[in-house]
Amino acid sequence: EAQVTQNPRYLITVTGKKLTVTCSQNMNHEYMSWYRQDPGLGLRQIYYSMNVEVTDKGDVPEGYKVSRKEKRNFPLILESPSPNQTSLYFCASSLQASGNTGELFFGEGSRLTVL
Amino acid sequence: GQQVMQIPQYQHVQEGEDFTTYCNSSTTLSNIQWYKQRPGGHPVFLIQLVKSGEVKKQKRLTFQFGEAKKNSSLHITATQTTDVGTYFCAAGAGSYQLTFGKGTKLSVIP
Numbered sequence A: 001e002a003q004v005t006q007n008p009r010y011l012i013t014v015t016g017k018k019l020t021v022t023c024s025q026n027m028n029h030e031y032m033s034w035y036r037q038d039p040g041l042g043l044r045q046i047y048y049s050m051n052v053e054v055t056d057k058g059d060v061p062e063g064y065k066v067s068r069k070e071k072r073n074f075p076l077i078l079e080s081p082s083p084n085q086t087s088l089y090f091c092a093s094s095l096q097a098s099g100n101t102g103e104l105f106f107g108e109g110s111r112l113t114v115l
Numbered sequence B: 001g002q003q004v005m006q007i008p009q010y011q012h013v014q015e016g017e018d019f020t021t022y023c024n025s026s027t028t029l030s031n032i033q034w035y036k037q038r039p040g041g042h043p044v045f046l047i048q049l050v051k052s053g054e055v056k057k058q059k060r061l062t063f064q065f066g067e068a069k070k071n072s073s074l075h076i077t078a079t080q081t082t083d084v085g086t087y088f089c090a091a092g093a094g095s096y097q098l099t100f101g102k103g104t105k106l107s108v109i110p
Helices: none
Strands: A004-007 A010-013 A019-025 A031-038 A042-051 A054-057 A076-078 A087-094 A110-114 B004-007 B010-014 B019-025 B031-037 B044-049 B055-058 B061-065 B071-076 B085-092 B098-100 B104-109
Touching: A004 A087, A010 A019, A019 A031, A019 A087, A019 A110, A042 B085, A042 B098, B004 B085, B010 B019, B019 B085, B019 B104, B031 B071, B044 B055, B044 B061, B071 B085
Parallel strands: A010 A110, B010 B104
Antiparallel strands: A004 A019, A019 A076, A031 A042, A031 A087, A042 A054, A087 A110, B004 B019, B019 B071, B031 B044, B031 B085, B055 B061, B061 B071, B085 B098, B085 B104
């Protein structure tokens, strides 16, 4: 089954304790992206990757890091989480076509709370 | 970055009434996508529009892309309780980035 898998789905942590949210897709997609969703703000892009070893900042990259060492995986790293990073995070992937991002396939989401 | 305005933010309708959400950009878009997110779920792709003036239908849903490729709309005819959720537009401007609107949350009163 084609899917995007995120872990953990729920996490409560404390300020400053490094954490990683993993994302894996089994569709051989080139493009992967991370979004955060906050009430009233919709989906905001954190980082995206067009292929292995190619990453770029989205609209809200501060406080986050990513890596793309393999095509299927795109982990999101919070080196020193702060309460303003409490949010619902979505990983997504797509094929790239003609200079546009194609249909995005989203993971189930990871709800992160930073105390 | 690019800004996409989506209105209304909320819409409450009686079951059987129609519903429309609008998406507007100040710049010309290369494509626009629409997604639906059910309560507690993740966004799910509905459709992509690419051509100026394009109109696509999916059963009771009608999607339009403006002639100037700066705006788009999603219209639902005769809403049902299964239509409940938040509808997002996502605008592409010729790069590999998509900018999402803030979404329209639809409530359907049985």
